Amino acid sequence: MRRSHPAAIGTAAGVGPDNGETRPRQHVLDLDDFLTGEIASVLENTHAMKEVLKRDIKKVPTLRGRVVVTLFYEASTRTRISFEEAGKVLSADVINMSASGSSVEKGESLLNTGLTLQAMGVDILVIRHPHAGAPNFLARHLPRVSVINAGDGLHAHPTQALLDLFTVQEKLGCLAGLKVVIVGDVLHSRVARSAMWGFAKMGANVTLCGPGTLLPADLLRPQGRLPADHCLASVKVDTNLDRAIQGADVVMALRLQSERQNGGFLPSIREYIRRWQVTESRLTSAKPNALVMHPGPMNEGIEISSGLAHGGSSVIEEQVTNGVAVRMALLYQVSVSHGIIDTPIARR
């Protein structure tokens, strides 16, 4: 039987002071509305889920009989398979939908598609869409469905940020106080945005680094700065990687899309490589046990050198493994919170 927490209906989560507590959560749209305690809770559950993935029989009955639909309007094998596996390991019935290009880009069928799925009794809808705000749009119009954002335009990619947080925490312990440098096309990166929120909320110091043309202009300008107590107030911006990487605990390289050069943002890929590629030699300025991360897929030799991508500091493969575990934890957490399942699983 589905129970719905009154506070959870129609809200991603309530807005209020962050004192470490968690609240009912119907949707996962971005990390900006997660309390620190909620993030910590997801990371904790991820540990348990990771144990399940190490078993011979990767199956627990947690979401048995529940329907999860992945609705991907952008090509992505990685994230989609990750969600599909996460759902299936939890025994949910996972259905994958990819929409035809043109009718969906018009936006028309997005609302009707959502309403149709809701009418079919879908419990959780995982959506990736090229337009920022598409998951918010669905959350607004589908009161009976839990919406999880698998990446919307340039806006957010909360599950990626969570798996990044988990990976760093697992390797380096406490997140607070770590120096995290995110390098690349920040302007067009939803990964960077969600990671910025996630790491900042957990007390890490984030530096965004990249060419001036690929950093959000308002973050570079002094006026319109955030109030000092805003959790993003400590985020720094730097166009010089050699300077920014000093003492870094984590270096995250972002994929550089070839369209950026065609769009005139960069004079050449060669210049990008020269000034912003994450290389072994640049890494020597970071901390000795610094982690090298990448959300994937990688352009080896462009934003990251091949040596570094496959070297000892790289945790890129673990990010992928952790991605399945994090998504399992999130599917579980949203299901409990929104009354999709009744009782939490016992801690293992």
Next chain:
Amino acid sequence: MTETVLIQGPRIIDASQGLDVVGDLLIKDGKIFSVGNTLATDDIPEDCWILSGKGLVACAGFIDLHCHLREPGFEYKETIATGTRAAARGGFTSLCCMPNTDPAIDNAAVVEFIQRRAAAEGVVRVFPIGCVTRERQGKALAEMAELASAGVVAFSDDGDPVYDDNLMRLALAYSQDLGLPIINHCQERSLSRGGVMAEGWVATRLGLPGIPAAAEEAMIARDISLAELTGGRLHVAHLSTSGSIALVRQAKARGIPVTAEVCPHHLTITDRWALGGKDSSNDVAGPRSYDTFTKVYPPLRSQHDLDALVEALAEGVIDCVATDHAPHDLASKQVTYQDASFGISVLETALGSLMQLVHQNRLSLSTLIDRLTVGPAGILGPDFAALSTLKVGTPADIVLFDPNQEWRVDPREFASKGRNTPLEGTTLKGRVVATLVGGQIVFGGSALTEQVS
């Protein structure tokens, strides 16, 4: 219209004469017969319709320099019938309608069509604006002299700017002897490409491509130079940034014939509404974020821009308020932010939202009335002076409103087909009670009582 109407005891504010007095307003034969005197009961004419103006404000009917009536071509969004009814409910007695219809208003036939439709179906005065370029394609000049003869009051390619610099120069030079302004929708194409909201912190937060202020300012700077070069009259449509204000102020100081308008939404709503809804202190995105009713061109801007616009309007650097009423069907808006059409339905909420500024003491009531009447009339030319005044003998275009009445915005009550307003569900303070065009009541008739002798 031969009926006699008496508006009893309102506060009469006539910006054209600097008049501000409590008294009666008597209308006969569609014209203003007396202003300001309080008629004794015996002096009230027979068969006179009476409107109680107690506690209310009476002023000249508002003149809107910029609205979209969508007819011909987009009747599913609005028609002259519904748009003018919306205008009446909003206190607007004259509307200048933009030519981005289908077909566009680039020849006399379409002008005459609109004039006929307005005469048959409209309830307020409608003045078409003609295109600058043929079919609004931006390639060659439209036959401006023919359009002027047919009765257009200005030229504009609104919806788009005149992109080509030289063509804008030619348009200003050619229209000079016609004495009509060129109204430019200033938007640099490459700077604004793909943008859906103001560039800035909120756009970064929401991951939406932004339109920088420079996209508007760069073109205003160009247009001012061209106005100076040619001597043509330039009117800047929907000015929205503090940088733009500075440019216009400087141009006026140098004696260049530039005027400017501002929309009610840019004076009262910021880009934060796209993020947090009506509560602009909310910093967290959620299901209510990305409200497509906030999507408009020019985009809603920062608090800094908003404050500068209010000041500039009070000062007179911005000459008038224009609504840029842009009604849309629900299907055009009930999509993702990137796919949604630009535009807000404004006519019926304009006064209510502008009154906020009066209640906050940022704008005096008489200044507001000036910017809605005398201001636009001044830009349209001396023929319009009579429509923006309460002088005896002039046409009785009058609006009667309650400056303090609180009301909840419910678009389902709109006469406009366009229900696309971010103000839905908010409470405004200030509401139109009755509107008269040429002495005829076009809204608020239920408030009339008849004097029986």
